[in-house]
Amino acid sequence: MTSAPASTRRGRPGHDRAQVLAVAVALFNEQGFDATSVADLTGRLGLTKSALYHHFPSKDALLQVALDEALDALEAVLRDAESDAGDAAQRLRVIVRGAVSVLTDKLPYVTLLLRVRGNSDVERAALARRRSFDQAVSHLVHVAQDEGMLRPDVDAAVATRLIFGMINSLVEWYRPGGAVDADELGEDVLRMVLKGLQADSAPRP
Amino acid sequence: MTSAPASTRRGRPGHDRAQVLAVAVALFNEQGFDATSVADLTGRLGLTKSALYHHFPSKDALLQVALDEALDALEAVLRDAESDAGDAAQRLRVIVRGAVSVLTDKLPYVTLLLRVRGNSDVERAALARRRSFDQAVSHLVHVAQDEGMLRPDVDAAVATRLIFGMINSLVEWYRPGGAVDADELGEDVLRMVLKGLQADSAPRP
Structure with missing residues (x-):
């Protein structure tokens, strides 16, 4: 562990930017983003308003950074999959395994992301990134069906929604x-999802 | 279609009990149960408070009837499965297919049920019924694993959570x-979930 760089040490001692973000996200998940006031945040953090604004200029700025935390990680999984030399089914495996890791590693951030309904520009931008992600996965499902690796009788967009419904x-x-181990959970989801989608004619893994 | 019995025709003309319930549930889903006041309800319904109370004595009474609508239907699916003469895997098929039908047929009621967090006696009773339902399904998954029909390497409780996550x-x-047909969707979920869980040694359906 290295000590945090000086730039994250501004504001009240004991409250670096990452800590402020984590506490804010926990509060947003508890009582809803819209229902959380700046006063709620400063109260929970034990910070003055100006100390909070030192880290984040607005509640929307906090939300944006929190949603980026989840979306950046999910998009990195997509890039890993796209740079994988395997076929579409293998790339889907990378995505399912990676997405489960992102959810278990960054649970509060993904929880917040999944509750976004499009009530502001920040929320609408996050929804647009979620849609792009879903479309990329849906495209891979489609290609894997064309390659004969996944059953062709489930619509690719519906399959994508069901896979991410589970995840x-x-x-x-x-x-x-x-009680449930994160790695084991990733394997369980992989087994259920990809075996469920597997074409009857495809080789068993 | 027969006309509604006289007992549901009380209150303001054009607002029978079922209509009041449907409008209330839509409003609860829009803005949250806790955030919905009796004034919000009477405003949306165009009813006086006393006309509303004529149908339902309280907001909690409305919630209870709404949650019963979803839970009664899910428990009926469980009874159908338990009276099926087939093996545990076949009973699970009945449950998955039936649960998808309940969700698509009674979408607003199930939506409300899934948002319940245990904030009142009515909510805690509903959560207890959800838990019993999950335990019964989890037991069936376990039996199907013992019978060699489902893969034994996924924990039965985790598999149940993942199946219902998808549903x-x-x-x-x-x-x-x-665009998505409810019956086709039921078949898709069935294919994905039960094929995903199927033991390698089990006969292909």
């Missing part, structure tokens, strides 16, 4: 350090 | 009358 449901019940 | 995600995107 995203983790935010409802997965708790870090709980 | 429950329908409330996020399925819209009645939209």
Whole structure:
């Protein structure tokens, strides 16, 4: 562990930018972003308004950084998959495994992302990035169907929604350090999703 | 279509009990149960408070009837499965297919149920019924694993959560009358979930 760079040490001692973000995201998830006031945030953080604004100029700026935390990680998984030399089914495996890791590693940030409904420019931009991500995955499902690796009788867009329905449901019940191991969970999702989609004629993995 | 019985015709003409319930549930889903006041309800319904109370004595009574609508239907699916003469895998098929039907048929009621967090006695009773339902399904997954029909390497409780993660995600995107047909969707979920869980040694369906 190296000490935090000086630029994250501004504001009240004991509250660097990352800590402010984490506490704010926890509060947004508890009571909803719209229902959380700046006064709620400063109260929970034990910071003055000007100390909070020192880190983040507005509630929307906080939201944007929090949503980026989840979206950047999901898009990195997509890039990993696209640079994988394997076929479309293998690339989907990289995405499913990677997405489960992002959810378990960055649970509060993904939880916040999944609750975004498009009530502001920041929220609409996040929804647009989620849509692009879904479209890229849906395209891969389609290619894997064309390659004969995935069953052709499930619509690619519906399959993508169902796969992410399963993955995203983790935010409802997965708790870090709980009875369910994150790595094992990733394998379980992979087994269920990709075996479920596998074409009858495809070789068994 | 027969005309509604006289007992549902009380209150202001044009607002029978079922209509009041449907409008209230739509409003709860829009703005949250806790955030919806009786004044919001009477405003949306165009009813006086006393006309509303004529149908339902309280907001909690409305919630209870709404949650029963979803839970009664899900428990009926469980009874159908338990009276099926087939093996555990076949009973699970009945449950998955039936649960998708309940979600698509009673979408607003299930949406409301899935948002319940246990903030009152009515909500805690609903959560207890959801838990019993999940435990019954989890037990069936376990039996199907013992019978060699489902892969034994996924924990039964985790598999149940993942299956219902997939099914429950329908409330996020399925819209009645939209591009995705409800029956076709039921078949897709069935193919993905049960093929995904199928043991390698089990006969292909």
